[in-house]
Amino acid sequence: xQATRRWTIFIVAxxxxxxxxxxxxxxxxxxxxxxxxxxxxxxxxxxxxxxxxAATAVSxxxxxxxxxxxxxxxxxxxxxxxxxxxxxxxAGMRDIVLAGSAGSVVADGIGWSIAVLAASWLILVLGSPxxxxxxxxxxxxxxxxxxxxxxxxLVAGLAALPVxxxxxxxxxxGQMLVATAVGAMAAAMVGRxxxxxxxxxxxxVGVVLVGALGTWVLAMFLPADAARAWAxxxxxxxxxxxxxxxxxGGLLGVPAGFRLVSSFIKHEGExxxx
Numbered sequence: 044x045q046a047t048r049r050w051t052i053f054i055v056a057x058x059x060x061x062x063x064x065x066x067x068x069x070x071x072x073x074x075x076x077x078x079x080x081x082x083x084x085x086x087x088x089x090x091x092x093x094x095x096x097a098a099t100a101v102s103x104x105x106x107x108x109x110x111x112x113x114x115x116x117x118x119x120x121x122x123x124x125x126x127x128x129x130x131x132x133x134a135g136m137r138d139i140v141l142a143g144s145a146g147s148v149v150a151d152g153i154g155w156s157i158a159v160l161a162a163s164w165l166i167l168v169l170g171s172p173x174x175x176x177x178x179x180x181x182x183x184x185x186x187x188x189x190x191x192x193x194x195x196x197l198v199a200g201l202a203a204l205p206v207x208x209x210x211x212x213x214x215x216x217g218q219m220l221v222a223t224a225v226g227a228m229a230a231a232m233v234g235r236x237x238x239x240x241x242x243x244x245x246x247x248v249g250v251v252l253v254g255a256l257g258t259w260v261l262a263m264f265l266p267a268d269a270a271r272a273w274a275x276x277x278x279x280x281x282x283x284x285x286x287x288x289x290x291x292g293g294l295l296g297v298p299a300g301f302r303l304v305s306s307f308i309k310h311e312g313e314x315x316x317x
C-alpha cells in the first residue's frame with residue numbers, strides 16, 4: 044500500500060511538471076519556427092521569461108509537496124525528469140551554433156542556474172532535508188550555502204564536464220538529457236564523498252553553472268565556418284546540450300549519484316538529524 048501511494052505521487056507529480064513546462068514552450072518559439080531552446084533568442088524573450096518563471100514556480104510547488112510526502116531527493120529527481128521529458132520537445136543547439144550565437148546561451152544558463160538553486164533550496168528547506176546527511180560536530184550543521192563544505196559541493200560540478208563530453212556524442216535530444224544526467228551523477232558522487240556533512244543544495248546548481256560557463260568559453264573558440272565544423276563533427280561535445288538539458292540533467296542525476304554514494308558512507312558518533 045505504501046509503495047502504491049509513493050508511485051501514485053511520483054506519477055502525478057511527473058505528469059503535472061511536464062504539462063507545466065509544455066504550456067510554456069510556445070512562448071520560446073525562435074525565428075526559425077522551432078520551439079526554443081533558449082529564452083534569450085526567442086521571438087518574445089520577455090513573455091518567454093514570464094512563462095518559464097510561472098512554469099517553474101508551479102513545478103517547484105509540486106516538488107516541495109513531494110519532498111514533504113516522500114523525500115527531498117525523490118522530489119528533485121521528479122522535477123528534473125519532468126523538465127527533461129518536456130525539454131525533448133525543444134530544438135537542439137544546431138541552429139544556434141550555425142548562427143554563431145552560441146556564446147549568448149550563457150544568459151539562459153545563468154538564469155537556469157538561479158532557478159535550480161532556488162528549487163533546490165526550497166525542496167531541502169521548505170520540503171525536508173536529506174535525512175542521512177549528518178554534521179561532523181553534533182548540533183552544528185554546516186551552512187548549506189556559505190560554508191566551505193557547501194563550496195566544495197559547488198566545485199564538484201566540474202566533475203560533470205568530462206562525463207558529459209564523453210556521453211554527448213551526438214545532438215540527439217534524448218542523448219543530451221542522458222549525458223547531462225550521468226554527468227550530474229558523477230558530480231554528486233564526488234560532492235558526497237568530498238563534503239559528506241552538508242545538505243546538497245549547491246550540487247545541482249554547480250552542474251548547471253559549469254555547463255553554462257563551459258558552453259560560453261568553447262563558443263569563443265569555434266571555427267569561423269560553423270556550418271563546416273558542425274558537418275565534420277568539430278563542434279565540442281559540451282556545446283551540444285541546451286541550457287534546459289543541463290538544468291534537467293542536474294536535477295535528475297544529482298539525487299541518483301548522491302544516494303548511490305550514501306550506501307558507502309558511515310557516520311559514527313554523529314547526530315541523527317542534520
